[in-house]
Amino acid sequence: xxxxxxxxxxxxxxxxxxxxxxxxxxxxxxxxxxxxxxxxxxxxxxxxxxxxxxxxxxxxxxxxxxxxxxxxxxxxxxxxxxxxxxxxxxxxxxxxxxxxxxxxxxxxxxxxxxxxxxxxxxxxxxxxxxxxxxx
Numbered sequence: 001x002x003x004x005x006x007x008x009x010x011x012x013x014x015x016x017x018x019x020x021x022x023x024x025x026x027x028x029x030x031x032x033x034x035x036x037x038x039x040x041x042x043x044x045x046x047x048x049x050x051x052x053x054x055x056x057x058x059x060x061x062x063x064x065x066x067x068x069x070x071x072x073x074x075x076x077x078x079x080x081x082x083x084x085x086x087x088x089x090x091x092x093x094x095x096x097x098x099x100x101x102x103x104x105x106x107x108x109x110x111x112x113x114x115x116x117x118x119x120x121x122x123x124x125x126x127x128x129x130x131x132x133x134x135x
Contacts, residue, residue, distance in 0.1 A: 001037050001038070001039050001044065001067065001070055002037070002038050002039070003035055003036070003037050003070060003071065003073075004035065004036060004038070005034070005035060005036075006029050006034035006035060006036045006046060007029070008026060008030075010029065010036055010043060010046075011025045011026045012025075013043045014028070014029070014036070014043070014046050014062075017043070017045065017046065017062040017063055028048050031050075032059060032060075033048065033049050033050065033074075033078075034060070035047050035071060035074045036071075037063065037067035037071050043063070044063050044064045044066075045061075045062055045064055045067030045068050046060065046062060046063060046071065047060060047061050047071035047072065047074055047075060048060035048061075049074070049075040049086075051078070051079075051082065054084065054085075055084055055086070055087050056076075056078055056082070056084050056085070056086045056087070057086075057087055057088075057089075058072070058086060058087065058088040061088065061099055061102075065098045065102055068098070068099060069102045069106060072102065072103070073106075076106070076127065079130045080130045080131050085126055085129065085130070086108070086126070086127040086130060087124060087125065087127075088108060088125045088126075089114040089115070089117075089122040089123070089124055089125075090103075090125065091117070091120055091121075091122055091123075092123055100123075103125045104125075106127070107127050107130075108125040108127045109126060109128075110123060110124065110126075112124060
């Protein structure tokens with residue numbers, strides 16, 4: 001599996017994985033750090049993340065479970081260098097999702113409830129200290 005920076009030409013496949021319009025995904029590719037995992041020329045998943053002064057926020061994580069696990073290394077590595085925690089917000093409807101299993105497998109723990117988005121509650125998962133929690 002190869003991990004690389006997303007490019008604008010990936011927009012259609014990323015939009016299909018995230019089930020959003022292509023123009024939305026084009027904005028994500030331009031506004032955030034987006035990395036894709038690919039095998040044999042096919043995109044298996046992607047992660048989008050950004051950082052504020054205190055936290056690295058994973059804003060998008062879609063694809064095959066093995067790709068997502070590998071892709072989470074990207075924002076975690078960034079957070080380690082910057083000595084910051086990492087957070088993922090997931091829709092409450094994803095209670096039994098593979099994404100939650102992947103996040104927990106790499107050390108994320110559920111914390112307080114996340115904010116509401118489009119009338120739906122989110123769940124907040126956090127990796128407080130990536131350097132020590134992943135050793």
